[in-house]
Amino acid sequence: MEIADMLFQGWPGLGRTVLVGTLAYVGLVVFLRLSGKRTLSKLNAFDLVVTVALGSTLSTVLLNEEVALAEGLVAFGVLIGLQWLVTWTSVRWKAWAKLVRAEPAILARDGEAIDAALKRERVTRDDLLSAVRDAGGRDLAEVEVVILEGDGALTAILKR
Numbered sequence: 001m002e003i004a005d006m007l008f009q010g011w012p013g014l015g016r017t018v019l020v021g022t023l024a025y026v027g028l029v030v031f032l033r034l035s036g037k038r039t040l041s042k043l044n045a046f047d048l049v050v051t052v053a054l055g056s057t058l059s060t061v062l063l064n065e066e067v068a069l070a071e072g073l074v075a076f077g078v079l080i081g082l083q084w085l086v087t088w089t090s091v092r093w094k095a096w097a098k099l100v101r102a103e104p105a106i107l108a109r110d111g112e113a114i115d116a117a118l119k120r121e122r123v124t125r126d127d128l129l130s131a132v133r134d135a136g137g138r139d140l141a142e143v144e145v146v147i148l149e150g151d152g153a154l155t156a157i158l159k160r
Contacts (some may be wrong), residue, residue: 006057016065017063020061020069022060022073023060023069024062024069024072024076025058027069027072027073028058028081031076031077032080034080034111035081035083035084036084038108045102046083046086046100046101047083049154050079050080050083051078051145052077054079054080056077057075057076057079058155060072061075082120086100088137101150102150102151102152103150104120104147105146105149106145106146106147106149107123107128107146107150108140108143108145108156109143109145109146110142110143110145111142111159112140112145113125113128113146114142117148121148123148123154128140128146130154131145131146131155131156134154134156135157135158136158142159142160143157143158143159
């Protein structure tokens with residue numbers, strides 16, 4: 001392959017990218033609107049997998065001429081449909097919800113860090129103190145509890 005071909009392969013390829021990219025984007029937006037707000041909510045592990053897979057699928061449809069727009073739209077539908085099924089099922093069956101969602105973990109209580117929980121969840125004391133500052137505190141002693149939420153966010157609740 002010549003250097004010129006690496007930089008520009010002609011107008012038809014650019015036109016395909018613009019046309020297919022626009023239609024794939026519109027199709028993805030429609031699928032996301034139909035699937036509801038939950039599809040792109042705060043991410044748990046399964047939400048993250050679907051989001052990354054959607055991005056990868058969009059990229060493939062845009063840049064791989066061997067993948068037709070219709071195939072990409074079907075792939076969007078499958079991924080979003082499976083995400084919808086996982087969330088629908090997890091709302092109805094607690095056992096399934098426990099399987100697919102991370103449980104919150106208490107990392108500090110009554111001004112004291114819980115070292116075993118910090119190690120298990122791979123959270124540093126600096127991360128803990130950052131959550132305290134985000135909640136308006138200055139020191140761990142001001143904390144009633146710090147929770148690592150299922151989506152990975154740290155929530156600090158200060159003493160009154």
